[in-house]
Amino acid sequence: MAGQPLLTVRDLVVEFPTRRGALRVVDGVSLDIAPGEVLGVVGESGAGKSQTGAAIIGLLEPPGRIAGGAVHLEGQRLDTLSGEQWRRVRGRRIGAVFQDPLTSLNPLYTVGRQLTETIRTHLDMTEAQARARARALLGEVGIPAAGERLDAYPHQFSGGMRQRVVIALALCANPRLIIADEPTTALDVSIQAQITALLKRLCRDHGTAVMLITHDMGVIAETADRVAVMYAGRLVETGPVDAVVNRPLHPYTEGLMACIPTMHDRPPRLAQIEGAMPAPRAMPPGCAFHPRCPLAMEPCVSMRPPMVARPPSAAACWVRAPEPEPVS
Amino acid sequence: MTAPRDGIGAPGGEAVLVRLRGVTKHFDVSPPLLARLLEGRRRQVLKAVDGLDLDVARGRTTALVGESGCGKSTVARLLVTLYRPTAGDMIFEGVDIGRLRDRRALAPLRRRMQMIFQDPFASLNPRWRVGRIIAEPIRAHGLLDDPAAIRRRVAELLEHVGLRAADAERFPHEFSGGQRQRISIARGLASSPHFLVCDEPTSALDVSVQAQILNLLRDLQRDLGLTYLVISHDLAVVRFMADTIGVMYLGRLCEVAPADLLFARPRHPYTRLLMETVPDLRRPDRDRQPLAGEVPSPLDPPPGCAFHTRCPLADDRCRQERPGLRDDGAGQVACHAVEEGRLPAWRGAGMPGG
Ligand SMILES: Nc1ncnc2c1ncn2[C@@H]1O[C@H](COP(=O)(O)OP(=O)(O)OP(=O)(O)O)[C@@H](O)[C@H]1O
Numbered sequence: 091m092a093g094q095p096l097l098t099v100r101d102l103v104v105e106f107p108t109r110r111g112a113l114r115v116v117d118g119v120s121l122d123i124a125p126g127e128v129l130g131v132v133g134e135s136g137a138g139k140s141q142t143g144a145a146i147i148g149l150l151e152p153p154g155r156i157a158g159g160a161v162h163l164e165g166q167r168l169d170t171l172s173g174e175q176w177r178r179v180r181g182r183r184i185g186a187v188f189q190d191p192l193t194s195l196n197p198l199y200t201v202g203r204q205l206t207e208t209i210r211t212h213l214d215m216t217e218a219q220a221r222a223r224a225r226a227l228l229g230e231v232g233i234p235a236a237g238e239r240l241d242a243y244p245h246q247f248s249g250g251m252r253q254r255v256v257i258a259l260a261l262c263a264n265p266r267l268i269i270a271d272e273p274t275t276a277l278d279v280s281i282q283a284q285i286t287a288l289l290k291r292l293c294r295d296h297g298t299a300v301m302l303i304t305h306d307m308g309v310i311a312e313t314a315d316r317v318a319v320m321y322a323g324r325l326v327e328t329g330p331v332d333a334v335v336n337r338p339l340h341p342y343t344e345g346l347m348a349c350i351p352t353m354h355d356r357p358p359r360l361a362q363i364e365g366a367m368p369a370p371r372a373m374p375p376g377c378a379f380h381p382r383c384p385l386a387m388e389p390c391v392s393m394r395p396p397m398v399a400r401p402p403s404a405a406a407c408w409v410r411a412p413e414p415e416p417v418s
Numbered sequence: 419m420t421a422p423r424d425g426i427g428a429p430g431g432e433a434v435l436v437r438l439r440g441v442t443k444h445f446d447v448s449p450p451l452l453a454r455l456l457e458g459r460r461r462q463v464l465k466a467v468d469g470l471d472l473d474v475a476r477g478r479t480t481a482l483v484g485e486s487g488c489g490k491s492t493v494a495r496l497l498v499t500l501y502r503p504t505a506g507d508m509i510f511e512g513v514d515i516g517r518l519r520d521r522r523a524l525a526p527l528r529r530r531m532q533m534i535f536q537d538p539f540a541s542l543n544p545r546w547r548v549g550r551i552i553a554e555p556i557r558a559h560g561l562l563d564d565p566a567a568i569r570r571r572v573a574e575l576l577e578h579v580g581l582r583a584a585d586a587e588r589f590p591h592e593f594s595g596g597q598r599q600r601i602s603i604a605r606g607l608a609s610s611p612h613f614l615v616c617d618e619p620t621s622a623l624d625v626s627v628q629a630q631i632l633n634l635l636r637d638l639q640r641d642l643g644l645t646y647l648v649i650s651h652d653l654a655v656v657r658f659m660a661d662t663i664g665v666m667y668l669g670r671l672c673e674v675a676p677a678d679l680l681f682a683r684p685r686h687p688y689t690r691l692l693m694e695t696v697p698d699l700r701r702p703d704r705d706r707q708p709l710a711g712e713v714p715s716p717l718d719p720p721p722g723c724a725f726h727t728r729c730p731l732a733d734d735r736c737r738q739e740r741p742g743l744r745d746d747g748a749g750q751v752a753c754h755a756v757e758e759g760r761l762p763a764w765r766g767a768g769m770p771g772g
């Protein structure tokens with residue numbers, strides 16, 4: 091990757107303490123995002139995608155906590171910030187967009203008021219300047235007649251328009267990074283296309299980086315530059331989107347890509363990955379995927395595979411990405 | 419399977435299992451009476467389904483697709499008699515199920531049609547063991563009395579959906595999402611239905627689990643001769659499952675065609691818009707230009723063709739006159755442009771310049 095990464099995550103561990111010991115839901119995740127880049131994060135439900143995103147933006151739900159690793163944004167360490175310090179970073183340098191726009195909007199305030207308040211929290215602006223910026227932002231996210239819409243309440247907008255308002259809110263202070271967790275999952279395809287086009291335009295025009303968490307591989311294929319695949323709390327593969335989709339290394343990624351139906355043909359059967367992902371409490375030893383893996387061999391059942399670079403991708407698999415012989 | 423396969427809806431009867439004609443469902447969504455009196459607000463009727471004509475072929479899969487709120491689930495609920503139609507006929511093997519008032523007359527029909535819901539988490543009673551959940555329809559319809567016979571039947575159903583007989587002793591929370599959807603399918607099959615209405619059967623599941631469930635549904639259809647109505651907003655799922663597809667827009671069908679034909683040559687401009695906007699894993703369009711236009715409110719549908727506000731081919735006639743569903747041998751389409759022969763050729767979704 092050219093240039094300095096904007097965000098670096100190293101060996102991130104997220105745990106939930108319970109009476110029966112700590113539940114490890116993110117287990118040693120490392121990733122980088124460059125300025126202007128869209129990193130797609132995919133994987134089975136419960137794989138730890140949302141917890142990874144929440145840890146990066148300091149919004150883990152207690153008692154969940156970062157139990158290891160480090161997160162840096164443009165050189166500044168984030169995972170050790172206090173609540174007070176976070177308030178100057180979150181919303182200002184990192185914005186968040188979640189699946190349900192209603193959780194991010196206050197139904198009692200007009201959209202314009204929510205935008206201007208957020209803008210004035212982060213930027214030194216007069217009311218009039220903030221209102222002008224709010225109008226420009228609404229226009230930028232594709233809301234027609236933005237000036238008139240400032241005085242509308244969230245319920246007067248459609249689902250897709252509300253999600254665009256949430257994106258406008260996330261953009262108020264020109265953040266460097268947006269964490270978007272399933273931002274289009276609740277929306278119809280036509281509106282989804284508007285939102286993903288908007289995210290891509292932000293990356294191109296403002297150099298904003300986006301961490302796009304979603305189940306939808308079609309959205310990833312059209313939106314992401316690189317993809318990180320998670321399984322059972324761990325990263326199993328990262329690489330450029332075309333390589334991960336069309337030339338996957340890890341057997342889980344391969345299985346995932348093969349079982350997705352397409353509009354272009356009707357096979358008699360879909361490929362299947364038998365079984366189910368283990369729960370955090372019942373993690374098998376070795377590679378977490380080995381009980382379902384058609385390629386599993388001796389080391390897979392006992393030793394955890396490290397991430398090994400196989401340009402242009404990297405994967406954690408004893409068979410597909412064996413550790414290179416040490417050169418000495 | 420040893421369950422009886424006779425009676426209403428059995429394989430081998432007429433080619434059409436369910437015939438819908440002019441089926442309509444209106445919901446009264448008026449503001450409360452007080453608001454109407456004090457603020458002078460009017461009664462409001464939401465036309466969730468508005469004059470639907472559809473034939474569901476026996477032993478085949480008919481699918482309904484369309485954007486959120488277009489009325490798909492309402493059709494499903496009408497079919498399994500959870501809702502009563504405001505107007506229209508719903509003929510299931512010669513009986514108009516929409517007009518049956520008598521619960522006893524409905525009971526044998528209901529046994530023949532079951533619904534699989536979207537959310538396998540919400541639709542299973544968490545306090546019941548799986549065996550009891552699956553046996554419930556058998557008991558409710560009085561199909562078997564002997565506890566040992568019920569146990570055998572439950573074991574058979576569990577194995578049919580790829581679970582183990584011993585799973586009958588466990589509780590729903592001990593299963594993954596995909597396994598829970600298998601349990602709800604086993605429950606759906608317990609009364610030996612011939613007709614399964616599957617409303618978004620996999621949209622709450624991971625794609626890897628989705629593949630298991632879709633394969634299972636197709637295997638069951640092949641082995642048992644089941645008739646399916648599958649509802650999904652996912653065109654790829656519909657492509658894999660369906661023999662015939664109905665595309666809905668704002669409570670009406672705008673196109674009905676055999677699946678192969680619909681995907682090879684979609685004709686209604688809305689069907690084309692759908693196919694062009696679905697991001698595709700295998701043929702991604704990274705420069706996709708989203709089409710403008712919001713879905714109109716179902717409370718205030720546009721006059722004329724309901725799609726005219728978003729249609730690139732709309733003209734004055736489209737804005738005034740509602741196009742009817744016309745059958746021209748290659749399928750049914752409700753579009754003036756198609757009728758007038760001014761529809762451009764289709765170059766295919768995901769094709770360069772398409
Ligand atoms: N408050 C909590 N207490 C304990 N465990 C939790 C809590 N929240 C999440 N988890 C667990 O953390 C794991 C990872 O969850 P996460 O929400 O990150 O998954 P995800 O990959 O985002 O899945 P999805 O695709 O379903 O959103 C899951 O096993 C989940 O059960």
Ligand SMILES: Nc1ncnc2c1ncn2[C@@H]1O[C@H](COP(=O)(O)OP(=O)(O)OP(=O)(O)O)[C@@H](O)[C@H]1O
Pocket residue numbers: 445446447464465466484485486487488489490491492493651716
């Ligand atoms: N019980 C009800 N009372 C009032 N309105 C209803 C009711 N059920 C559905 N509607 C309305 O009828 C329309 C059709 O709803 P329906 O649930 O059939 O849509 P759908 O196509 O299944 O959508 P989705 O893809 O979101 O599930 C919607 O506008 C909905 O708000």
Ligand code: SF4
Pocket residue numbers: 686687688723724725726727729730731732733736741752753754755756
């Ligand atoms: S009838 Fe007119 S507006 Fe409706 S889809 Fe056809 S061309 Fe478009």
Ligand SMILES: [Mg+2]
Pocket residue numbers: 139140141271
């Ligand atoms: Mg999540």
Ligand SMILES: [Mg+2]
Pocket residue numbers: 490491492
């Ligand atoms: Mg529905």
